[in-house]
Amino acid sequence: MSKQYIKQLIERKTDQSGLIETGIQGVQLFRVTDSMRCAPAIYEPAAIAILSGEKEAILDGQHYVYDANQYMCCPITMPVEAGTPNASKTNPLLGVYISLDTKIMTELTMELERTSGTLRRPKSSAALPPSLTLSHWDAQFTDALLRLLQLTDSPEDTAILGRSRLRELYYAILKGDAGNAARRAFGVGNEIARTIEFISSRLDQNIDIEEMAERAGMSRAVFHRKFKHATAMSPLQFLKSMRLNSAAMKIASGMNISQAAIDVGYVSPSQFSREFKRLYGESPKDWNHVKHTHVM
Missing domain, CATH: 2.60.120.810 (Jelly Rolls)
Incomplete structure (x- = not known):
């Protein structure tokens, strides 16, 4: 009851x-x-x-x-x-x-x-x-x-x-x-969670897998394996998804496409548009013309 x-x-x-x-x-x-x-x-x-x-x-x-x-x-x-x-x-x-x-x-x-x-x-x-x-x-x-x-x-x-x-x-x-x-x-041994927190707060910065692995205190190979087990994604795939998802949410809330791309670390508008369309099946411009809202 x-x-x-x-x-x-x-x-x-x-x-x-x-x-x-x-x-x-x-x-x-x-x-x-x-x-x-x-x-x-x-x-x-x-x-x-x-x-x-x-x-x-x-x-x-x-x-x-x-x-x-x-x-x-x-x-x-x-x-x-x-x-x-x-x-x-x-x-x-x-x-x-x-x-x-x-x-x-x-x-x-x-x-x-x-x-x-x-x-x-x-x-x-x-x-x-x-x-x-x-x-x-x-x-x-x-x-x-x-x-x-x-x-x-x-x-x-x-x-x-x-x-x-x-x-x-x-x-x-x-x-x-x-x-x-x-x-x-x-708990103890939460290196992957702490690395994700580090990544999430620095989406506009250049971060490579060596830096991630070093912060986690692991070799690149061990870090890659443990990260993928925890998230189902490779570290670089995760970083790209975080950047593009953040940009898509910013665009949906009304932010200019170029500014959204810059905010998540893209310096090339064409690269941003290409990777955005590859992930979501439509360009940022088309995305901007459709209302995308959801609860959590």
Whole structure:
């Protein structure tokens, strides 16, 4: 019944399509009533729990759909394409977006590692890389999410208990099917996650694989193998996808095409247009003439 209560709470608080702030930092409710094709996006570390409808994500050409049976956990920043192709007014997408706070997740992961000393193997059968994990709703996650969202009816309760109950939800994620991937991103040996954070903050700069490997403290060959295992992409493929996805989002929000290209490190407009069309199937100019919007 807890999931049904969560759904009813979201229905009550999201009478219109869009994102609704809960008063708890990093936690938002959403309702989507328009069908939206998959469009370039950048998933920041987060968990997304669907209560009604379904979302689609495309990672490295592979399509994944998740709904009320599984929540999605993305513990590291990833370039994806995301959409809600089946959403409608009669079948709205309802859910919760939970940003994963790096400091709190790291503290919990370290405490859990000191206590247990072992990593829990994920049960999920979904063939996803560790950067994108589908996790079954278990009792601990469901109860923690319900307890967190129940606070939103009272500003006082939200202010006083919000942070502690969010921490409880993070702990449930670490203990669930997505826990193995989350611990690898936030715990000891998180060199790939730290490298991705470095890349994401410097998309306008020249970064080569040698610099990435050096920052991770690995040889180029070892770094390449571990990076691809974590993200399903090579380091350079990841960097290119991050740049093009960022540019596509900037263009969709109204930025000039040339400025968007410069902002993500392209000095050649022709190269930018060529690589953009190769990835998305249309030129930046054509892209600019179509409205591309989506919720997370």
